[in-house]
Amino acid sequence: MCSSERSLEWYAERVDYLSGFMLESRFETLCRALSHRTDYPAVMTENMYHAQNASAVVRHCEAFGVQNLHTVENLCPFQPTLNIALGTDKWIDIHHHATTSDALHHLKGEGYRIVATTPHRSSCTPESFDVAAGRFVLVMGTEKTGITEEVMEAADDFLQIPMYGMVESLNVSASAAILIYMLTERLRREVPRREWELSEERRTKILYRWCVESVKDSEALLGRRYGDEW
DSSP states (O other): OOGGGOOHHHHHHHHHHHHTTSOHHHHHHHHHHHHTOBSSEEEEEESOOOHHHHHHHHHHHHHTTBOEEEEEOSSSOOOOOHHHHTTGGGSSEEEEESSHHHHHHHHHHTTOEEEEEOSSOOSBOTTTSOGGGSOEEEEEOBTTTBSOHHHHHHOSEEEOOOOOSSOSOOOHHHHHHHHHHHHHHHHHHHSOHHHHBOOHHHHHHHHHHHHHHHSTTHHHHHHHHHOOOO
16 A cells, blocks of 8 residues: 555554554653644755755754755755764655756745745845745755855745844854744744644654654564554
8 A cells, every 4th residue: 555545544543553662751752743843834955065064954954843854966965964963854854856946846836935045135034034924945055155046036035144243144054043943933923823733644644654763673563463564
């Protein structure tokens, strides 16, 4: 049975079964983290070639509850460093795209506003950006040159972090941390929960995946109990 044919009950039954193989406090931690998860904002990176930056962005998304990270990899692969990411890549959805055009087409098709982060153009700041206007994706450019012209042309908004010192810009990892934190905090304060929280189906499917990741020999256990094949 392919994943698209599985019912909500199929996932829920397996979550209930696997939860019996972990401490109650561990399962509660997974459920608590999932209650704060959101698909409303997403993050997109273009050809991020420093592994430590890739790792940090993964951790920022996980820490602040952003479930979807999209990566463009036509020039270099997105390769987080394991000892920096510390396994956080298991808890979010990382979507790999061959080109910027592919990523933008996919995200626009999903109803996301394209928000280009750049110190060189500004239509808003983290404080003034309209988080309530609908789903959005923060696009972070490559370390040296920033976002591409293709993103600039496709952008619905340009987001700038105000600077008051001698430097013009921050490291991409630092910028991502500031923007993801500020905008997700504003989202939870200013947008009704029903608009940003995950659907029951989405939560259950993610929780199933997290349980599989959390329980040792989960695949073998599910195979013996339900005959699931991997």
